[in-house]
Amino acid sequence: xxxxxxxxxxxxxxxxxxxxxxxxxxxxxxxxxxxxxxxxxxxxxxxxxxxxxxxxxxxxxxxxxxxxxxxxxxxxxxxxxxxxxxxxxxxxxxxxxxxxxxxxxxxxxxxxxxxxxxxxxxxxxxxxxxxxxxxxxxxxxxxxxxxxxxxxxxxxxxxxxxxxxxxxxxxxxxxxxxxxxxxxxxxxxxxxxxxxxxxxxxxxxxxxxxxxxxxxxxxxxxxxxxxxxxxxxxxxxxxxxxxxxxxxxxxxxxxxxxxxxxxxxxxxxxxxxxxxxxxxxxxxxxxxxxxxxx
Numbered sequence: 001x002x003x004x005x006x007x008x009x010x011x012x013x014x015x016x017x018x019x020x021x022x023x024x025x026x027x028x029x030x031x032x033x034x035x036x037x038x039x040x041x042x043x044x045x046x047x048x049x050x051x052x053x054x055x056x057x058x059x060x061x062x063x064x065x066x067x068x069x070x071x072x073x074x075x076x077x078x079x080x081x082x083x084x085x086x087x088x089x090x091x092x093x094x095x096x097x098x099x100x101x102x103x104x105x106x107x108x109x110x111x112x113x114x115x116x117x118x119x120x121x122x123x124x125x126x127x128x129x130x131x132x133x134x135x136x137x138x139x140x141x142x143x144x145x146x147x148x149x150x151x152x153x154x155x156x157x158x159x160x161x162x163x164x165x166x167x168x169x170x171x172x173x174x175x176x177x178x179x180x181x182x183x184x185x186x187x188x189x190x191x192x193x194x195x196x197x198x199x200x201x202x203x204x205x206x207x208x209x210x211x212x213x214x215x216x217x218x219x220x221x222x223x224x225x226x227x228x229x230x231x232x233x234x235x236x237x238x239x240x241x242x243x244x245x246x247x248x249x250x251x252x253x254x255x256x257x258x259x260x261x262x263x264x265x266x267x268x269x270x271x272x273x274x275x276x277x278x279x280x281x282x283x284x285x286x287x288x289x290x291x292x293x294x
């Protein structure tokens with residue numbers, strides 16, 4: 001299938017303008033998601049799993065908005081095991097939503113305002129009250145906060161219109177107590193929505209993947225598994241400072257490390273820096289911020 005056959009023209013235009021083409025995970029997952037099937041996407045980090053899930057769900061909101069049917073009600077719930085990841089997703093949603101609005105405007109179509117909201121334990125009471133008055137189309141939350149929402153009258157009222165739930169990093173919770181807790185919440189959410197709930201799971205390496213799929217949808221439902229493998233081409237290199245390494249590194253050596261990190265960051269789109277402690281993470285962040293800016 002082509003993007004034009006899967007998505008609204010404005011959505012397809014934004015994607016084609018932003019990316020060279022769909023990844024293997026996206027190309028395989030979109031037809032299944034658009035067909036309304038429960039879907040588990042298993043693919044390596046950086047393979048576009050999250051966008052695969054979100055873009056298909058957002059497309060439905062865009063069609064409703066263009067046709068004048070988009071109401072202030074929650075339709076998509078994204079569950080992340082980490083609060084920090086939840087906030088990243090909120091920021092990452094802003095680019096596609098803005099790009100799609102721009103594409104709609106170019107076509108002379110009505111501007112579609114799609115609102116998202118992060119609900120975690122850190123969400124301020126005033127913000128929670130505002131969301132009760134005007135429900136967001138997309139709720140980004142954690143397993144524990146989803147449980148709390150399902151336990152309140154206002155939360156259940158907001159979630160009752162949900163049509164899609166996306167569970168990210170599902171492999172991180174499936175084998176433990178948080179997973180058992182989340183499985184109950186998913187069943188409660190499905191019951192609240194009268195069974196009209198599509199479940200999409202996003203997973204990294206996990207075996208057996210069939211067990212993760214069953215965790216996502218339960219023992220009675222069917223789940224389409226998109227497994228694009230977990231082997232990626234690697235370009236490995238070991239680099240050391242020009243000054244001698246010692247048990248306690250001198251300030252001179254640290255400056256060389258920071259300068260080299262800066263060069264690597266500027267030469268790549270995404271860079272992960274691993275450190276041993278939070279204190280070191282803060283120190284590295286400060287040094288890189290001075291060199292790279294915001």
